[in-house]
Amino acid sequence: MSWDRIRGQDTARNTFFAAVEAGRLAHSYLLVGPDGVGKRLFARELTKAFLCERPPAKLTACDKCPACAQVEVGTHPDLLVLRTPADKHELPVDDMRAFCAQVSLKPTRGPRKIGIVEDADDFNASSANSFLKTLEEPPPGALLLLLATTTDRQLPTILSRCQVMRFAPLSPANLKAVLATQGVDDPAKRDRLARLGSGSVSRALALDDDSIWQVRQKLVDGLTSLRPQFQALAEVWSKFHEDAGKETGPQRLRASLVLQFLVEAVQHALKLSLGVTVSDLDPTEAARLKAFAQRVGTDGLMELQDKFVEADLHVERRVQLILVVESVLAKFPREK
Numbered sequence: 476m477s478w479d480r481i482r483g484q485d486t487a488r489n490t491f492f493a494a495v496e497a498g499r500l501a502h503s504y505l506l507v508g509p510d511g512v513g514k515r516l517f518a519r520e521l522t523k524a525f526l527c528e529r530p531p532a533k534l535t536a537c538d539k540c541p542a543c544a545q546v547e548v549g550t551h552p553d554l555l556v557l558r559t560p561a562d563k564h565e566l567p568v569d570d571m572r573a574f575c576a577q578v579s580l581k582p583t584r585g586p587r588k589i590g591i592v593e594d595a596d597d598f599n600a601s602s603a604n605s606f607l608k609t610l611e612e613p614p615p616g617a618l619l620l621l622l623a624t625t626t627d628r629q630l631p632t633i634l635s636r637c638q639v640m641r642f643a644p645l646s647p648a649n650l651k652a653v654l655a656t657q658g659v660d661d662p663a664k665r666d667r668l669a670r671l672g673s674g675s676v677s678r679a680l681a682l683d684d685d686s687i688w689q690v691r692q693k694l695v696d697g698l699t700s701l702r703p704q705f706q707a708l709a710e711v712w713s714k715f716h717e718d719a720g721k722e723t724g725p726q727r728l729r730a731s732l733v734l735q736f737l738v739e740a741v742q743h744a745l746k747l748s749l750g751v752t753v754s755d756l757d758p759t760e761a762a763r764l765k766a767f768a769q770r771v772g773t774d775g776l777m778e779l780q781d782k783f784v785e786a787d788l789h790v791e792r793r794v795q796l797i798l799v800v801e802s803v804l805a806k807f808p809r810e811k
Contacts, residue, residue: 478535480656481513481520482649487640491521495534501638503610503619505595507626508642510728511675515593517642518620522546522554522589525618542584552583559594561722566594568601575609578617587616595621596628603630610636644674654679671735681728690715691736695760698807699740699767705804712800730790730799737803738783744768745776771808782806 478488487506494500506514523536523546530536536543545551557574559566574590582588598606610633613619619637626634645653650669653676659665664683672679681687690711697708712733719725743753747761748768756764768776786799 478520481517482653483645484513484517484642487517487642490640492534500618502613502617503621503637505621505623505626505629505634505637505639506642507623507639509624509644509673509675510724511672511677511679512642512644513676514622514642518591518593518622519546521620522551522591525587525589526551526553526585553585553588555588555590557590557592557594559597559723561720564597564723565599566592566597566602568599568605571602571605575606578609578619579614581614582616587618588614590617590619592619592621595623595633596625598628598630598633600630603633607632607636645676646674650674650676650679659683673735677728678732681725681732686715686718687729687732690733694733695736695740696763698737698804699744699763703807705807709800709804713797716796726796727790730796731787734783734787734790734803738780740764741776741780741783744771745773748773748776775808779806 481488491500506518508514520536521534523538523543524530524534526542526546527536528540528542536546542551546554549556555574555577557566557570560570574592578588578590580588592606609617610619621633621637623629626639647669650672651665654665654668657676657680659668659680668679668682671682693711694708697703697711715733716726716729719729743756743761744764744767746753747765753761771779782803786803789799789802790796
């Protein structure tokens with residue numbers, strides 16, 4: 476994996492290169508940006524660059540030596556990675572203590588040890604406070620990389636001890652290029668996924684799944700019908716989350732995708748109510764959405780859209796998914 480395969484994050488890369496060149500590399504960085512824009516890939520490439528045994532240039536990995544191979548598969552003794560367990564919503568303090576104990580040990584092979592916290596959004600007060608001593612007094616040669624979606628979820632004590640490195644959503648062109656390397660061969664499909672993917676590779680790839688579009692159809696048709704069966708629709712939505720597996724990340728991604736579909740449906744309804752033609756919209760669905768807009772009215776549609784945006788924030792903040800589902804469904808109009 477070479478730097479040129481990490482697309483759209485030249486600013487972050489150049490910042491690290493400049494810091495190394497000037498001898499001003501910090502001991503801890505908070506890599507902040509949406510999921511699926513390359514933060515984990517960037518952290519892995521940076522780790523390879525520091526631990527490579529035969530670097531062809533400064534801060535560049537050879538991708539051929541044993542150290543590069545071990546970093547790639549996660550077995551290098553000087554690379555430590557901390558993740559939230561699949562069945563947890565927060566980073567357990569015991570896991571954090573074990574991670575810090577390992578970081579404090581001397582590097583095995585060279586002058587540097589890399590510690591990556593992949594789920595810094597999942598700190599609780601105990602695990603964050605347990606991490607503070609390591610951030611305040613990092614061992615010689617240690618480089619700590621924390622991956623997060625937003626600074627809003629970090630304690631001020633964590634933020635004050637890290638340099639923040641921001642990662643932007645990928646442009647449609649970069650996203651399409653990455654999708655091509657991920658096996659999305661159809662150019663038309665790549666265009667569609669790049670348009671809907673919000674600059675995120677993981678989000679775009681999740682949309683390349685027929686079951687997602689089937690759930691979207693059931694929810695949009697059901698919620699815009701004259702007599703929505705809310706209990707049945709809640710079960711469809713909840714099952715869709717559960718089918719993602721036990722890990723909370725994929726579940727929340729699915730929740731966010733459903734909300735994106737509903738926002739899009741409401742936006743289409745608003746346009747149709749104003750006489751605007753919506754391209755690429757099935758005629759049957761267009762008629763249903765137009766009738767829905769007439770029943771609900773402009774103010775009602777705007778209120779629904781605001782509710783969906785609020786619900787998506789709850790998803791990001793790890794609110795229980797069933798509460799998000801219930802809060803959204805409660806806003807849809809009932810038969811009087």
